[in-house]
Amino acid sequence: MEEPIITIKAEHQIENVINKSRFIAHIKPVADEDEAKSFIAEVKQEHKEATHNCSAYTIGNQMNIQKANDDGEPSGTAGVPMLDILKKLETHNVCVVVTRYFGGIKLGGGGLIRAYSGAVRDVIYDIGRVALKEAVPVTVAINYDLTGKFEYELASTSFLLRDTQYTDKVSYSIDVVATEYDAFLAFLNRTTAGKFDLIEGEVKHLPFDITT
Numbered sequence: 001m002e003e004p005i006i007t008i009k010a011e012h013q014i015e016n017v018i019n020k021s022r023f024i025a026h027i028k029p030v031a032d033e034d035e036a037k038s039f040i041a042e043v044k045q046e047h048k049e050a051t052h053n054c055s056a057y058t059i060g061n062q063m064n065i066q067k068a069n070d071d072g073e074p075s076g077t078a079g080v081p082m083l084d085i086l087k088k089l090e091t092h093n094v095c096v097v098v099t100r101y102f103g104g105i106k107l108g109g110g111g112l113i114r115a116y117s118g119a120v121r122d123v124i125y126d127i128g129r130v131a132l133k134e135a136v137p138v139t140v141a142i143n144y145d146l147t148g149k150f151e152y153e154l155a156s157t158s159f160l161l162r163d164t165q166y167t168d169k170v171s172y173s174i175d176v177v178a179t180e181y182d183a184f185l186a187f188l189n190r191t192t193a194g195k196f197d198l199i200e201g202e203v204k205h206l207p208f209d210i211t212t
Contacts, residue, residue, distance in 0.1 A: 004131035005061050006090045012127035018115050020103025025123035027096045036095035043097040051102040054078035057095035058086050077112035085120040096120050130207035134178040137201035141169040150191045175206045
């Protein structure tokens with residue numbers, strides 16, 4: 001099985017204030033370089049009165065494309081430190097823009113590096129990263145009298161419950177990592193005594209939370 005691809009959950013932003021300067025970090029998952037450039041342009045338009053809109057992005061599952069831009073800050077104090085955080089946290093296919101509104105107090109080279117890299121780290125951890133893994137989306141339907149044991153044991157597994165629907169039966173939408181599928185079938189049979197209806201989807205890359 002291929003290694004999971006790490007990215008972020010969704011578009012997000014946070015703001016840090018350092019010595020009266022506002023640093024607003026905007027981040028977004030992007031599929032290609034055109035989408036990254038479009039996101040940078042959108043942020044620059046929204047914050048056209050800002051002192052700087054520095055950016056960095058990685059594209060490709062091997063980070064084949066890596067770009068950084070200081071947008072007027074001293075060379076090497078913004079874009080590259082931002083890119084370094086994306087790489088350190090193995091965050092693929094994302095674009096980040098850090099908008100700075102200067103507060104009147106100079107931070108110096110080291111201060112700028114810490115401010116810009118810190119903003120990127122903070123926005124990534126605030127929204128949370130996900131690992132895209134090859135997985136099978138399934139729907140499992142069982143009778144109500146089986147739900148107690150099923151749900152109790154499901155909570156202690158790595159099978160990811162996405163949704164629950166209640167009709168004449170209880171239907172669970174679950175994502176199962178492809179390499180764990182045989183174990184999932186064994187789990188179903190054990191917790192329901194084989195009394196379940198199963199609909200399998202196609203294997204695809206699906207997001208699973210990670211904690212580091």
